[in-house]
Amino acid sequence: MNNHPWNNSFEWRNHTATSGVLSQAQIDQFDQDGYVVVNDIFSLDELRDLVAITDAADAEAVAVLAAQPNERIAISEKGAITFAGQLASKIPEIRRFVKNPTIMGACRDLVGPDVRMYHDQTVYKQIEKPRRFPWHQDNGYLFVTQQHYLTCWISLNGATIENGCPQVVTGLHKQGTMSHYFVPTLGYECFENPPKTPIIAEVKAGGAVFFSSLTPHLTGPNTSNGVRKAYIVQYAQSDAVVMEGNANDGDPTGSHSISSEPRGLPVLQNGQICAD
Numbered sequence: 001m002n003n004h005p006w007n008n009s010f011e012w013r014n015h016t017a018t019s020g021v022l023s024q025a026q027i028d029q030f031d032q033d034g035y036v037v038v039n040d041i042f043s044l045d046e047l048r049d050l051v052a053i054t055d056a057a058d059a060e061a062v063a064v065l066a067a068q069p070n071e072r073i074a075i076s077e078k079g080a081i082t083f084a085g086q087l088a089s090k091i092p093e094i095r096r097f098v099k100n101p102t103i104m105g106a107c108r109d110l111v112g113p114d115v116r117m118y119h120d121q122t123v124y125k126q127i128e129k130p131r132r133f134p135w136h137q138d139n140g141y142l143f144v145t146q147q148h149y150l151t152c153w154i155s156l157n158g159a160t161i162e163n164g165c166p167q168v169v170t171g172l173h174k175q176g177t178m179s180h181y182f183v184p185t186l187g188y189e190c191f192e193n194p195p196k197t198p199i200i201a202e203v204k205a206g207g208a209v210f211f212s213s214l215t216p217h218l219t220g221p222n223t224s225n226g227v228r229k230a231y232i233v234q235y236a237q238s239d240a241v242v243m244e245g246n247a248n249d250g251d252p253t254g255s256h257s258i259s260s261e262p263r264g265l266p267v268l269q270n271g272q273i274c275a276d
Contacts, residue, residue, distance in 0.1 A: 001191055002179040005247040006143050010176030021105025030110060033199070034173035034215035039207035041102045041154070047206045050097050051156050054122045054231050057084035075187045079128035085121035086263040095265065095276055098233055103152055104273050106210055107235045111150050114238040115268035118149060118258050125164045125228040130221035134189035135169070138213040138234065140180035141188055143243040144258070147177050149236035153209040156229035160202050163228035164219045166209050167198040173214035190216055238266065
């Protein structure tokens with residue numbers, strides 16, 4: 001396992017409980033293992049409303065895939081795994097879920113007082129074509145500095161080993177971003193066989209797995225009899241920067257601030273939740 005070519009001087013920094021939402025024990029687990037499971041984030045009513053939005057978005061994504069000659073676009077494929085992205089920038093009703101107080105408390109503790117939602121998408125694992133996702137770090141897709149940001153993997157209908165819950169390899173987040181390579185039809189991968197036994201991160205409907213953008217993870221195939229539904233929201237420091245270019249070709253060719261990207265939105269300023 002080699003470092004990403006642009007990962008030259010990364011140092012993991014531990015975090016301290018300040019929000020009163022996560023306990024110090026939960027934060028210590030996050031720092032040690034790179035992830036923590038938090039259940040009961042959304043009430044049943046909130047979850048019903050959120051799923052109504054994400055179901056509609058997924059249905060639109062499936063309709064687009066169905067119109068393609070091979071029913072796929074990049075790694076999204078009808079019957080296997082479907083994505084609907086950038087919902088918060090297009091659907092104002094979903095923003096209250098993105099700014100949920102428990103999630104914002106986790107952001108204060110694990111990112112900082114000034115936070116921007118960086119990316120969001122639904123990921124629905126279908127049952128017709130069971131497929132695993134490759135082992136990867138989120139920062140292996142687009143190289144963001146600071147390299148650590150926070151992924152909130154929200155379970156919409158319960159995530160188990162049978163239907164493709166997250167699995168993580170602990171401890172490796174502390175070395176920063178690894179080198180990734182592209183696997184056709186699957187996505188970016190940092191290794192095919194994990195160097196240690198993965199941890200299964202099952203989570204109840206309405207809960208979430210919080211993990212670092214540097215935590216190697218995947219979701220397994222859905223071998224259940226129903227669709228596994230997740231809504232994934234990523235949060236970074238407001239002054240985070242995306243490096244541009246192809247790492248295999250040498251140094252970055254440029255950069256831009258995440259604040260310049262229309263897909264995101266500010267969520268915390270000086271530790272306070274931002275109004276829409």
